[in-house]
Amino acid sequence: MEMAFERTVRTIGLSHGRAIRFLAESINESVRVAKSSGIDAANAVARRSDGTKFDSIDSSDVEVSISFRISDPSDLGTFRSTNNFQIELGIRGNSLVDSSRSGLPSVAEILLHEQIGWAISSLGHFADYAYKVTSAVDTFELRTALFVVLLDGEGNPQLAPEDFRWDRLITRGRSARPLKLPPARENQSLRERIISRGDTVPVDGSVGVGANTDDQIWVQQVFTRVITSATRSPDAQDFHIKFTRVSIIEEVQIEFVYSMYDRGARERRNHGLRVNGPSLRKKLVEDSGNGRPEFAAEIVLRSLSPMTNSYYRAPVVDGISWVSMP
Known part of the structure:
Protein backbone atom coordinates (compact mmCIF):
# COMPACT_ATOMS: atom_id res chain seq x y z
CA MET A 1 0.00 0.00 0.00
CA GLU A 2 1.31 3.45 -0.94
CA MET A 3 1.97 5.64 2.09
CA ALA A 4 1.05 9.33 2.36
CA PHE A 5 4.61 10.61 1.96
CA GLU A 6 5.09 8.42 -1.13
CA ARG A 7 2.00 9.96 -2.73
CA THR A 8 3.43 13.37 -1.87
CA VAL A 9 6.75 12.54 -3.55
CA ARG A 10 4.89 11.47 -6.69
CA THR A 11 2.77 14.64 -6.66
CA ILE A 12 5.83 16.86 -6.18
CA GLY A 13 7.46 15.20 -9.18
CA LEU A 14 4.40 15.89 -11.32
CA SER A 15 3.80 19.46 -10.10
CA HIS A 16 7.35 20.76 -9.57
CA GLY A 17 9.49 18.34 -11.54
CA ARG A 18 11.93 20.75 -13.17
CA ALA A 19 12.41 22.98 -10.10
CA ILE A 20 12.85 20.11 -7.65
CA ARG A 21 15.31 18.39 -9.98
CA PHE A 22 17.33 21.62 -10.13
CA LEU A 23 17.42 21.76 -6.31
CA ALA A 24 18.44 18.09 -6.09
CA GLU A 25 21.24 18.66 -8.59
CA SER A 26 22.41 21.69 -6.57
CA ILE A 27 22.72 19.44 -3.53
CA ASN A 28 24.63 16.86 -5.57
CA GLU A 29 26.96 19.53 -6.94
CA SER A 30 27.60 20.90 -3.45
CA VAL A 31 28.58 17.43 -2.25
CA ARG A 32 30.96 17.02 -5.19
CA VAL A 33 32.53 20.41 -4.46
CA ALA A 34 32.83 19.59 -0.74
CA LYS A 35 34.83 16.48 -1.65
CA SER A 36 37.22 18.31 -3.93
CA SER A 37 37.41 21.87 -2.61
CA GLY A 38 36.03 21.93 0.92
CA ILE A 39 32.92 23.04 2.77
CA ASP A 40 33.22 26.80 2.17
CA ALA A 41 33.32 26.28 -1.60
CA ALA A 42 30.39 23.86 -1.36
CA ASN A 43 28.27 26.43 0.43
CA ALA A 44 29.00 29.01 -2.26
CA VAL A 45 27.22 26.58 -4.58
CA ALA A 46 24.42 26.00 -2.06
CA ARG A 47 23.67 29.72 -1.78
CA ARG A 48 22.67 29.85 -5.45
CA SER A 49 19.49 27.95 -4.65
CA ASP A 50 18.95 29.34 -1.15
CA GLY A 51 15.30 29.66 -0.21
CA THR A 52 13.86 27.94 -3.28
CA LYS A 53 10.07 28.42 -3.19
CA PHE A 54 7.32 25.94 -4.04
CA ASP A 55 3.54 25.84 -3.70
CA SER A 56 2.48 23.52 -0.91
CA ILE A 57 0.96 20.23 -1.99
CA ASP A 58 -1.63 20.12 0.81
CA SER A 59 -2.45 23.78 1.49
CA SER A 60 -3.28 26.50 -1.03
CA ASP A 61 -2.34 29.31 1.38
CA VAL A 62 1.13 27.99 2.24
CA GLU A 63 4.39 28.42 0.38
CA VAL A 64 7.24 25.97 0.98
CA SER A 65 10.77 27.41 1.24
CA ILE A 66 13.73 24.99 1.06
CA SER A 67 17.36 25.78 1.82
CA PHE A 68 20.41 23.63 2.47
CA ARG A 69 24.02 23.90 3.52
CA ILE A 70 27.04 21.66 3.94
CA SER A 71 28.70 21.51 7.37
CA ASP A 72 31.30 19.62 9.39
CA PRO A 73 29.85 17.12 11.92
CA SER A 74 33.19 15.86 13.21
CA ASP A 75 32.68 17.25 16.74
CA LEU A 76 29.10 15.95 16.97
CA GLY A 77 29.80 12.23 17.04
CA THR A 78 32.30 9.41 16.73
CA PHE A 79 32.73 8.35 13.11
CA ARG A 80 34.34 5.30 11.54
CA SER A 81 36.04 7.45 8.91
CA THR A 82 37.67 10.87 8.73
CA ASN A 83 36.82 14.04 6.77
CA ASN A 84 33.07 13.56 7.17
CA PHE A 85 30.56 16.23 6.26
CA GLN A 86 26.79 16.59 6.34
CA ILE A 87 23.87 18.03 4.41
CA GLU A 88 21.50 20.16 6.49
CA LEU A 89 18.18 20.69 4.71
CA GLY A 90 15.67 23.20 6.09
CA ILE A 91 12.01 23.13 5.06
CA ARG A 92 9.83 26.03 6.18
CA GLY A 93 6.20 26.83 5.57
CA ASN A 94 5.39 30.48 4.85
CA SER A 95 1.84 31.71 5.22
CA LEU A 96 0.49 33.51 2.16
CA VAL A 97 -2.24 35.19 4.22
CA ASP A 98 -0.60 36.12 7.54
CA SER A 99 2.46 38.24 8.29
CA SER A 100 4.59 38.55 11.41
CA ARG A 101 5.24 41.85 13.22
CA SER A 102 8.33 42.34 11.08
CA GLY A 103 6.24 42.18 7.92
CA LEU A 104 7.73 38.85 6.88
CA PRO A 105 5.45 35.87 6.23
CA SER A 106 4.42 34.00 9.35
CA VAL A 107 5.59 30.44 9.77
CA ALA A 108 2.90 28.06 8.59
CA GLU A 109 2.38 24.40 9.34
CA ILE A 110 3.50 21.76 6.89
CA LEU A 111 2.19 18.31 7.79
CA LEU A 112 4.80 15.66 8.50
CA HIS A 113 4.10 13.54 5.41
CA GLU A 114 4.56 16.62 3.20
CA GLN A 115 7.78 17.59 4.99
CA ILE A 116 9.14 14.10 4.35
CA GLY A 117 7.96 14.24 0.74
CA TRP A 118 9.86 17.48 0.10
CA ALA A 119 12.95 16.14 1.86
CA ILE A 120 13.01 12.94 -0.20
CA SER A 121 12.39 14.85 -3.44
CA SER A 122 15.18 17.34 -2.68
CA LEU A 123 17.77 14.88 -1.41
CA GLY A 124 17.36 12.24 -4.11
CA HIS A 125 19.47 9.13 -3.43
CA PHE A 126 20.81 10.70 -0.21
CA ALA A 127 17.31 10.54 1.29
CA ASP A 128 17.62 6.86 2.24
CA TYR A 129 20.05 7.94 4.98
CA ALA A 130 18.24 11.11 6.05
CA TYR A 131 17.05 11.93 9.57
CA LYS A 132 14.54 14.53 10.69
CA VAL A 133 15.74 16.30 13.84
CA THR A 134 12.84 16.84 16.24
CA SER A 135 12.44 18.12 19.79
CA ALA A 136 9.74 18.77 22.35
CA VAL A 137 9.52 22.37 21.13
CA ASP A 138 8.07 21.11 17.84
CA THR A 139 4.91 20.00 19.64
CA PHE A 140 3.86 23.56 20.48
CA GLU A 141 5.81 25.87 18.16
CA LEU A 142 5.97 26.08 14.37
CA ARG A 143 9.49 26.35 13.03
CA THR A 144 11.70 25.25 10.16
CA ALA A 145 11.93 21.47 9.84
CA LEU A 146 15.52 20.22 9.76
CA PHE A 147 16.69 17.12 7.91
CA VAL A 148 20.27 15.83 8.07
CA VAL A 149 22.29 13.42 5.95
CA LEU A 150 25.76 12.38 7.12
CA LEU A 151 28.40 11.58 4.50
CA ASP A 152 31.92 10.17 4.57
CA GLY A 153 34.90 11.86 2.95
CA GLU A 154 33.99 10.35 -0.44
CA GLY A 155 30.46 11.73 -0.31
CA ASN A 156 28.80 8.40 0.47
CA PRO A 157 25.80 8.65 2.82
CA GLN A 158 26.05 6.83 6.14
CA LEU A 159 23.99 6.14 9.23
CA ALA A 160 24.65 8.33 12.27
CA PRO A 161 26.90 7.15 15.10
CA GLU A 162 24.97 6.25 18.23
CA ASP A 163 26.57 9.11 20.20
CA PHE A 164 25.63 11.80 17.67
CA ARG A 165 24.70 15.11 19.34
CA TRP A 166 21.41 15.97 17.67
CA ASP A 167 20.73 18.59 20.34
CA ARG A 168 23.50 20.80 18.97
CA LEU A 169 21.90 21.10 15.55
CA ILE A 170 18.83 23.06 16.61
CA THR A 171 18.06 25.89 19.02
CA ARG A 172 16.49 24.85 22.29
CA GLY A 173 17.33 21.30 21.29
CA ARG A 174 17.90 19.81 24.72
CA SER A 175 15.34 17.08 24.01
CA ALA A 176 16.36 16.67 20.36
CA ARG A 177 16.06 13.23 18.84
CA PRO A 178 16.30 11.79 15.33
CA LEU A 179 13.43 10.44 13.26
CA LYS A 180 14.86 8.18 10.57
CA LEU A 181 13.24 8.65 7.18
CA PRO A 182 12.17 5.36 5.58
CA PRO A 183 14.57 4.16 2.87
CA ALA A 184 13.17 3.58 -0.60
CA ARG A 185 11.38 0.27 -1.06
CA GLU A 186 14.11 -0.77 -3.50
CA ASN A 187 16.78 -0.42 -0.80
CA GLN A 188 15.88 -3.64 0.97
CA SER A 189 19.35 -4.16 2.44
CA LEU A 190 19.22 -0.86 4.34
CA ARG A 191 15.63 -1.49 5.43
CA GLU A 192 16.57 -4.90 6.81
CA ARG A 193 19.65 -3.47 8.51
CA ILE A 194 17.56 -0.83 10.29
CA ILE A 195 14.93 -3.37 11.32
CA SER A 196 17.49 -5.82 12.70
CA ARG A 197 20.12 -3.49 14.21
CA GLY A 198 18.57 -0.03 14.48
CA ASP A 199 19.17 3.22 12.63
CA THR A 200 22.50 4.23 14.20
CA VAL A 201 26.01 2.76 14.19
CA PRO A 202 27.89 1.59 17.32
CA VAL A 203 30.96 3.69 18.06
CA ASP A 204 33.23 0.88 19.29
CA GLY A 205 36.39 0.87 17.21
CA SER A 206 35.46 4.05 15.38
CA VAL A 207 37.97 6.64 14.27
CA GLY A 208 38.04 9.61 16.63
CA VAL A 209 37.31 7.97 19.95
CA GLY A 210 40.93 8.55 20.83
CA ALA A 211 41.24 5.79 23.40
CA ASN A 212 44.29 4.31 21.72
CA THR A 213 45.81 7.55 20.48
CA ASP A 214 49.07 8.66 22.09
Whole structure:
Protein backbone atom coordinates (compact mmCIF):
# COMPACT_ATOMS: atom_id res chain seq x y z
CA MET A 1 0.00 0.00 0.00
CA GLU A 2 1.31 3.45 -0.94
CA MET A 3 1.97 5.64 2.09
CA ALA A 4 1.05 9.33 2.36
CA PHE A 5 4.61 10.61 1.96
CA GLU A 6 5.09 8.42 -1.13
CA ARG A 7 2.00 9.96 -2.73
CA THR A 8 3.43 13.37 -1.87
CA VAL A 9 6.75 12.54 -3.55
CA ARG A 10 4.89 11.47 -6.69
CA THR A 11 2.77 14.64 -6.66
CA ILE A 12 5.83 16.86 -6.18
CA GLY A 13 7.46 15.20 -9.18
CA LEU A 14 4.40 15.89 -11.32
CA SER A 15 3.80 19.46 -10.10
CA HIS A 16 7.35 20.76 -9.57
CA GLY A 17 9.49 18.34 -11.54
CA ARG A 18 11.93 20.75 -13.17
CA ALA A 19 12.41 22.98 -10.10
CA ILE A 20 12.85 20.11 -7.65
CA ARG A 21 15.31 18.39 -9.98
CA PHE A 22 17.33 21.62 -10.13
CA LEU A 23 17.42 21.76 -6.31
CA ALA A 24 18.44 18.09 -6.09
CA GLU A 25 21.24 18.66 -8.59
CA SER A 26 22.41 21.69 -6.57
CA ILE A 27 22.72 19.44 -3.53
CA ASN A 28 24.63 16.86 -5.57
CA GLU A 29 26.96 19.53 -6.94
CA SER A 30 27.60 20.90 -3.45
CA VAL A 31 28.58 17.43 -2.25
CA ARG A 32 30.96 17.02 -5.19
CA VAL A 33 32.53 20.41 -4.46
CA ALA A 34 32.83 19.59 -0.74
CA LYS A 35 34.83 16.48 -1.65
CA SER A 36 37.22 18.31 -3.93
CA SER A 37 37.41 21.87 -2.61
CA GLY A 38 36.03 21.93 0.92
CA ILE A 39 32.92 23.04 2.77
CA ASP A 40 33.22 26.80 2.17
CA ALA A 41 33.32 26.28 -1.60
CA ALA A 42 30.39 23.86 -1.36
CA ASN A 43 28.27 26.43 0.43
CA ALA A 44 29.00 29.01 -2.26
CA VAL A 45 27.22 26.58 -4.58
CA ALA A 46 24.42 26.00 -2.06
CA ARG A 47 23.67 29.72 -1.78
CA ARG A 48 22.67 29.85 -5.45
CA SER A 49 19.49 27.95 -4.65
CA ASP A 50 18.95 29.34 -1.15
CA GLY A 51 15.30 29.66 -0.21
CA THR A 52 13.86 27.94 -3.28
CA LYS A 53 10.07 28.42 -3.19
CA PHE A 54 7.32 25.94 -4.04
CA ASP A 55 3.54 25.84 -3.70
CA SER A 56 2.48 23.52 -0.91
CA ILE A 57 0.96 20.23 -1.99
CA ASP A 58 -1.63 20.12 0.81
CA SER A 59 -2.45 23.78 1.49
CA SER A 60 -3.28 26.50 -1.03
CA ASP A 61 -2.34 29.31 1.38
CA VAL A 62 1.13 27.99 2.24
CA GLU A 63 4.39 28.42 0.38
CA VAL A 64 7.24 25.97 0.98
CA SER A 65 10.77 27.41 1.24
CA ILE A 66 13.73 24.99 1.06
CA SER A 67 17.36 25.78 1.82
CA PHE A 68 20.41 23.63 2.47
CA ARG A 69 24.02 23.90 3.52
CA ILE A 70 27.04 21.66 3.94
CA SER A 71 28.70 21.51 7.37
CA ASP A 72 31.30 19.62 9.39
CA PRO A 73 29.85 17.12 11.92
CA SER A 74 33.19 15.86 13.21
CA ASP A 75 32.68 17.25 16.74
CA LEU A 76 29.10 15.95 16.97
CA GLY A 77 29.80 12.23 17.04
CA THR A 78 32.30 9.41 16.73
CA PHE A 79 32.73 8.35 13.11
CA ARG A 80 34.34 5.30 11.54
CA SER A 81 36.04 7.45 8.91
CA THR A 82 37.67 10.87 8.73
CA ASN A 83 36.82 14.04 6.77
CA ASN A 84 33.07 13.56 7.17
CA PHE A 85 30.56 16.23 6.26
CA GLN A 86 26.79 16.59 6.34
CA ILE A 87 23.87 18.03 4.41
CA GLU A 88 21.50 20.16 6.49
CA LEU A 89 18.18 20.69 4.71
CA GLY A 90 15.67 23.20 6.09
CA ILE A 91 12.01 23.13 5.06
CA ARG A 92 9.83 26.03 6.18
CA GLY A 93 6.20 26.83 5.57
CA ASN A 94 5.39 30.48 4.85
CA SER A 95 1.84 31.71 5.22
CA LEU A 96 0.49 33.51 2.16
CA VAL A 97 -2.24 35.19 4.22
CA ASP A 98 -0.60 36.12 7.54
CA SER A 99 2.46 38.24 8.29
CA SER A 100 4.59 38.55 11.41
CA ARG A 101 5.24 41.85 13.22
CA SER A 102 8.33 42.34 11.08
CA GLY A 103 6.24 42.18 7.92
CA LEU A 104 7.73 38.85 6.88
CA PRO A 105 5.45 35.87 6.23
CA SER A 106 4.42 34.00 9.35
CA VAL A 107 5.59 30.44 9.77
CA ALA A 108 2.90 28.06 8.59
CA GLU A 109 2.38 24.40 9.34
CA ILE A 110 3.50 21.76 6.89
CA LEU A 111 2.19 18.31 7.79
CA LEU A 112 4.80 15.66 8.50
CA HIS A 113 4.10 13.54 5.41
CA GLU A 114 4.56 16.62 3.20
CA GLN A 115 7.78 17.59 4.99
CA ILE A 116 9.14 14.10 4.35
CA GLY A 117 7.96 14.24 0.74
CA TRP A 118 9.86 17.48 0.10
CA ALA A 119 12.95 16.14 1.86
CA ILE A 120 13.01 12.94 -0.20
CA SER A 121 12.39 14.85 -3.44
CA SER A 122 15.18 17.34 -2.68
CA LEU A 123 17.77 14.88 -1.41
CA GLY A 124 17.36 12.24 -4.11
CA HIS A 125 19.47 9.13 -3.43
CA PHE A 126 20.81 10.70 -0.21
CA ALA A 127 17.31 10.54 1.29
CA ASP A 128 17.62 6.86 2.24
CA TYR A 129 20.05 7.94 4.98
CA ALA A 130 18.24 11.11 6.05
CA TYR A 131 17.05 11.93 9.57
CA LYS A 132 14.54 14.53 10.69
CA VAL A 133 15.74 16.30 13.84
CA THR A 134 12.84 16.84 16.24
CA SER A 135 12.44 18.12 19.79
CA ALA A 136 9.74 18.77 22.35
CA VAL A 137 9.52 22.37 21.13
CA ASP A 138 8.07 21.11 17.84
CA THR A 139 4.91 20.00 19.64
CA PHE A 140 3.86 23.56 20.48
CA GLU A 141 5.81 25.87 18.16
CA LEU A 142 5.97 26.08 14.37
CA ARG A 143 9.49 26.35 13.03
CA THR A 144 11.70 25.25 10.16
CA ALA A 145 11.93 21.47 9.84
CA LEU A 146 15.52 20.22 9.76
CA PHE A 147 16.69 17.12 7.91
CA VAL A 148 20.27 15.83 8.07
CA VAL A 149 22.29 13.42 5.95
CA LEU A 150 25.76 12.38 7.12
CA LEU A 151 28.40 11.58 4.50
CA ASP A 152 31.92 10.17 4.57
CA GLY A 153 34.90 11.86 2.95
CA GLU A 154 33.99 10.35 -0.44
CA GLY A 155 30.46 11.73 -0.31
CA ASN A 156 28.80 8.40 0.47
CA PRO A 157 25.80 8.65 2.82
CA GLN A 158 26.05 6.83 6.14
CA LEU A 159 23.99 6.14 9.23
CA ALA A 160 24.65 8.33 12.27
CA PRO A 161 26.90 7.15 15.10
CA GLU A 162 24.97 6.25 18.23
CA ASP A 163 26.57 9.11 20.20
CA PHE A 164 25.63 11.80 17.67
CA ARG A 165 24.70 15.11 19.34
CA TRP A 166 21.41 15.97 17.67
CA ASP A 167 20.73 18.59 20.34
CA ARG A 168 23.50 20.80 18.97
CA LEU A 169 21.90 21.10 15.55
CA ILE A 170 18.83 23.06 16.61
CA THR A 171 18.06 25.89 19.02
CA ARG A 172 16.49 24.85 22.29
CA GLY A 173 17.33 21.30 21.29
CA ARG A 174 17.90 19.81 24.72
CA SER A 175 15.34 17.08 24.01
CA ALA A 176 16.36 16.67 20.36
CA ARG A 177 16.06 13.23 18.84
CA PRO A 178 16.30 11.79 15.33
CA LEU A 179 13.43 10.44 13.26
CA LYS A 180 14.86 8.18 10.57
CA LEU A 181 13.24 8.65 7.18
CA PRO A 182 12.17 5.36 5.58
CA PRO A 183 14.57 4.16 2.87
CA ALA A 184 13.17 3.58 -0.60
CA ARG A 185 11.38 0.27 -1.06
CA GLU A 186 14.11 -0.77 -3.50
CA ASN A 187 16.78 -0.42 -0.80
CA GLN A 188 15.88 -3.64 0.97
CA SER A 189 19.35 -4.16 2.44
CA LEU A 190 19.22 -0.86 4.34
CA ARG A 191 15.63 -1.49 5.43
CA GLU A 192 16.57 -4.90 6.81
CA ARG A 193 19.65 -3.47 8.51
CA ILE A 194 17.56 -0.83 10.29
CA ILE A 195 14.93 -3.37 11.32
CA SER A 196 17.49 -5.82 12.70
CA ARG A 197 20.12 -3.49 14.21
CA GLY A 198 18.57 -0.03 14.48
CA ASP A 199 19.17 3.22 12.63
CA THR A 200 22.50 4.23 14.20
CA VAL A 201 26.01 2.76 14.19
CA PRO A 202 27.89 1.59 17.32
CA VAL A 203 30.96 3.69 18.06
CA ASP A 204 33.23 0.88 19.29
CA GLY A 205 36.39 0.87 17.21
CA SER A 206 35.46 4.05 15.38
CA VAL A 207 37.97 6.64 14.27
CA GLY A 208 38.04 9.61 16.63
CA VAL A 209 37.31 7.97 19.95
CA GLY A 210 40.93 8.55 20.83
CA ALA A 211 41.24 5.79 23.40
CA ASN A 212 44.29 4.31 21.72
CA THR A 213 45.81 7.55 20.48
CA ASP A 214 49.07 8.66 22.09
CA ASP A 215 48.88 11.90 24.05
CA GLN A 216 51.43 13.50 21.73
CA ILE A 217 49.35 12.74 18.63
CA TRP A 218 46.15 13.81 20.40
CA VAL A 219 47.69 17.16 21.41
CA GLN A 220 48.90 17.75 17.85
CA GLN A 221 45.39 17.10 16.49
CA VAL A 222 43.86 19.53 18.99
CA PHE A 223 46.51 22.14 18.20
CA THR A 224 45.92 21.91 14.44
CA ARG A 225 42.14 22.16 14.74
CA VAL A 226 42.30 25.18 17.04
CA ILE A 227 44.64 27.10 14.73
CA THR A 228 42.58 26.26 11.65
CA SER A 229 39.22 27.17 13.20
CA ALA A 230 40.38 30.31 15.01
CA THR A 231 41.80 31.90 11.87
CA ARG A 232 39.04 30.90 9.45
CA SER A 233 36.96 33.63 7.75
CA PRO A 234 37.67 36.46 10.22
CA ASP A 235 35.51 38.90 8.24
CA ALA A 236 32.46 36.82 9.15
CA GLN A 237 33.06 37.24 12.88
CA ASP A 238 32.72 40.11 15.31
CA PHE A 239 36.42 39.77 16.05
CA HIS A 240 39.33 37.71 14.85
CA ILE A 241 42.46 36.32 16.37
CA LYS A 242 46.05 37.17 15.57
CA PHE A 243 48.49 34.68 17.04
CA THR A 244 51.87 36.07 18.06
CA ARG A 245 53.19 32.78 19.41
CA VAL A 246 51.94 29.21 19.22
CA SER A 247 53.90 26.22 20.41
CA ILE A 248 53.74 22.70 21.77
CA ILE A 249 55.97 22.29 24.82
CA GLU A 250 57.43 18.87 25.62
CA GLU A 251 54.88 17.37 23.21
CA VAL A 252 51.98 17.57 25.68
CA GLN A 253 51.38 21.26 26.53
CA ILE A 254 49.95 23.76 24.07
CA GLU A 255 50.74 27.45 24.52
CA PHE A 256 48.98 30.28 22.68
CA VAL A 257 49.80 33.99 22.81
CA TYR A 258 47.37 36.07 20.78
CA SER A 259 45.53 39.36 20.35
CA MET A 260 41.87 39.94 19.51
CA TYR A 261 40.76 42.45 16.88
CA ASP A 262 37.22 43.70 16.35
CA ARG A 263 35.71 44.64 12.98
CA GLY A 264 37.32 48.07 13.17
CA ALA A 265 40.74 46.41 13.48
CA ARG A 266 41.06 47.74 17.02
CA GLU A 267 43.39 45.57 19.03
CA ARG A 268 42.20 44.18 22.32
CA ARG A 269 44.62 43.21 25.04
CA ASN A 270 47.05 40.34 24.67
CA HIS A 271 46.09 36.96 26.05
CA GLY A 272 47.94 33.77 26.84
CA LEU A 273 46.47 30.30 27.19
CA ARG A 274 48.30 27.20 28.39
CA VAL A 275 46.62 23.85 27.82
CA ASN A 276 47.86 20.70 29.52
CA GLY A 277 46.86 18.07 26.97
CA PRO A 278 46.71 14.88 29.08
CA SER A 279 44.92 16.67 31.94
CA LEU A 280 42.34 18.21 29.61
CA ARG A 281 41.80 14.89 27.88
CA LYS A 282 41.25 13.08 31.17
CA LYS A 283 38.83 15.73 32.43
CA LEU A 284 36.74 15.65 29.24
CA VAL A 285 36.47 11.86 29.37
CA GLU A 286 35.51 11.93 33.06
CA ASP A 287 32.98 14.76 32.67
CA SER A 288 31.35 13.88 29.36
CA GLY A 289 32.77 10.59 28.10
CA ASN A 290 34.02 12.48 25.06
CA GLY A 291 37.79 12.55 24.62
CA ARG A 292 37.86 13.23 20.88
CA PRO A 293 40.35 15.89 19.75
CA GLU A 294 37.56 17.64 17.82
CA PHE A 295 35.59 18.14 21.02
CA ALA A 296 38.68 19.26 22.94
CA ALA A 297 39.48 21.81 20.24
CA GLU A 298 35.99 23.25 20.58
CA ILE A 299 36.48 23.66 24.33
CA VAL A 300 39.84 25.36 23.80
CA LEU A 301 38.35 27.71 21.20
CA ARG A 302 35.73 28.84 23.70
CA SER A 303 38.53 29.62 26.14
CA LEU A 304 40.20 31.88 23.57
CA SER A 305 37.25 34.26 23.74
CA PRO A 306 37.97 37.67 25.27
CA MET A 307 34.61 37.45 27.01
CA THR A 308 35.75 34.52 29.16
CA ASN A 309 35.34 35.79 32.73
CA SER A 310 38.54 34.20 33.95
CA TYR A 311 40.58 36.64 31.86
CA TYR A 312 39.51 39.49 34.09
CA ARG A 313 41.07 37.70 37.06
CA ALA A 314 44.10 36.39 35.17
CA PRO A 315 47.63 37.33 36.22
CA VAL A 316 49.38 39.68 33.80
CA VAL A 317 52.99 38.83 32.94
CA ASP A 318 54.89 41.06 30.50
CA GLY A 319 51.61 42.51 29.26
CA ILE A 320 50.00 39.12 28.69
CA SER A 321 46.97 37.89 30.66
CA TRP A 322 47.66 34.21 31.27
CA VAL A 323 45.09 31.46 31.82
CA SER A 324 45.71 27.74 32.21
CA MET A 325 43.32 24.88 31.51
CA PRO A 326 41.94 22.64 32.66
